[in-house]
Structure formats: structure tokens, C-alpha cells
Amino acid sequence: MNGNGNDNGVGATYYTDADNSWPNTTLGNYIAQTHWGVKETRDYYAVVHGREGYDDLGHDYTSYINPGFTGNAYWTYATEAASFGGSSTGTSPYCNIDVCGHEHTHGVVHFTSDLVYQDEPGALNESFADCLGKLLK
Numbered sequence: 001m002n003g004n005g006n007d008n009g010v011g012a013t014y015y016t017d018a019d020n021s022w023p024n025t026t027l028g029n030y031i032a033q034t035h036w037g038v039k040e041t042r043d044y045y046a047v048v049h050g051r052e053g054y055d056d057l058g059h060d061y062t063s064y065i066n067p068g069f070t071g072n073a074y075w076t077y078a079t080e081a082a083s084f085g086g087s088s089t090g091t092s093p094y095c096n097i098d099v100c101g102h103e104h105t106h107g108v109v110h111f112t113s114d115l116v117y118q119d120e121p122g123a124l125n126e127s128f129a130d131c132l133g134k135l136l137k
């Protein structure tokens with residue numbers, strides 16, 4: 001996971017922790033919350049749908065928090081990454097579990113139906129992501 005950077009890795013700091021003990025700071029809490037949401041989503045897809053990761057090949061993806069925009073999140077198809085925007089001051093990433101589930105589902109849609117992200121297929125893509133995100137919540 002990269003925090004306080006952007007969604008292409010430039011200027012981002014890579015955060016990982018072998019014992020899952022994160023700093024008790026605002027940023028540490030956001031990193032832990034995002035990791036938890038992504039892990040819960042991955043576990044849901046594995047247990048309920050028998051799907052290993054967004055691509056069903058077991059790959060992980062990079063999550064970006066505070067990538068330089070506010071109040072939204074998105075999946076990037078080209079780099080297979082999820083970005084969770086924060087507040088105008090670079091805090092409060094938009095990374096609740098329903099948002100994590102929503103973005104992960106965009107990855108699943110990409111590797112299953114590959115719906116074009118425009119018009120009706122794009123609306124269906126968003127609808128599937130919304131439904132699975134709410135289900136995870």
C-alpha cells in the first residue's frame with residue numbers, strides 16, 4: 001500500500017508490516033483500515049465465490065490512499081490498482097469496507113465480463129460494484 005502519494009507510485013511511500021502492527025497515528029489508522037477492508041473483501045470472494053483475488057489467479061494489487069483527490073475512490077484498469085481519495089488536507093481516505101469491496105469488484109468485473117466502462121455496460125459495472133460493496137458492508 002502506498003500512502004500520501006499518488007496513483008502511479010511517484011512520491012508514494014510503500015507501507016507493509018510483517019506483524020500487522022501499524023503506527024497509532026492518523027495515517028497508520030488509515031493504512032490499517034484500508035488493508036483490513038481489502039483483506040475482508042478478498043476473503044469474501046474466496047469463501048463465498050471460490051475466487052482467488054480480483055483476477056482469480058491470486059494476485060494482489062496496490063492500494064493508494066490520499067492520492068491527491070478528495071471524497072472518491074477508483075480502480076485503475078491499466079495498472080490494476082485501487083486508489084482511495086482523502087480530504088482536501090490529505091487525510092480521511094475514502095476507504096470504508098464498502099468502498100474497498102466496490103473497487104475490488106471493478107477488478108473482478110474486468111477479469112470476468114470486461115464490461116466497457118461507458119454507457120449501459122459502464123452502468124452495469126458500477127451497479128455490480130455498488131451491490132458487492134454494500135454486501136460486504
Ligand SMILES: [Zn+2]
Nearest residue numbers: 102106126129
Ligand atoms: Zn465504481
